[in-house]
Amino acid sequence: MKLKAIDITMAAMFAALMAIGANLTSMLVIGGVPITLQTFFCVLAGLILGSRLGAISMTVYALVGLVGAPVFAGFSGGPGVLLKPTFGFILSYILVAYLVGKMAEAKPGKKTYILAALVGMAVNYILGTNWMYAAYIFWAGAPEGFSYGMAWAWMLAPLPKDIILSAFAGAVAPRFISAIRKNTSTVNSRAA
Secondary structure, three states, X not given: OOOOHHHHHHHHHHHHHHHHHHHOOOOOEEXXXXXXXXXXXXXXXXXXXXXXXXXXXXXXXXXXXXXOOOOEOOOEOOHHHHHOOOXXXXXXXXXXXXXXXXXXHHOOOHHHHHHHHHHHHHHHHHHHXXXXXXXXXXXXXXXXXXXXXXXXXXXXXOHHHHHHHHHHHHHHHHHHHHHHHHHOOOOOOOOO
16 A cells, blocks of 8 residues: 555544544543544544544554653553553554444445444444453453453443544544545545
């Protein structure tokens, strides 16, 4: 995949948006889960950038954080994040952007984008929550009375926000794609 300057710029922009989204509201933590806007920006990256470039942007975000930049929730970063219970969510962003992008590429249109966004959100929750559960059980020191049900109960707090924002991302993505295509002659965007 040959990347153009606009592709690199857009991927970097979404990596930066992930860092912003990770820390806008991350001081609010329910159980072990910070409340962030990362799922929204991840889904939007997949819809706007497509599968490959969306996954690249999320990989860049993850790598920048792992080398030490404070881009993860709570302004954290560094290799120690690998052992945090919520690291599974960070890993899932790469797959989610790819999956959402693939679905949008297969059949462009607002209905598909909304469906892809909601599927991506569900994948993010499934992978992230299962990783979190495993982390608490095997290496992170689970709180007293911790169970699989408790891990999922913690996810109920951000769920309404993520459903609404994912559907919103799917609804507005065609406008963003159209605006980008209109204002940039080199963008290889799909038809919306």
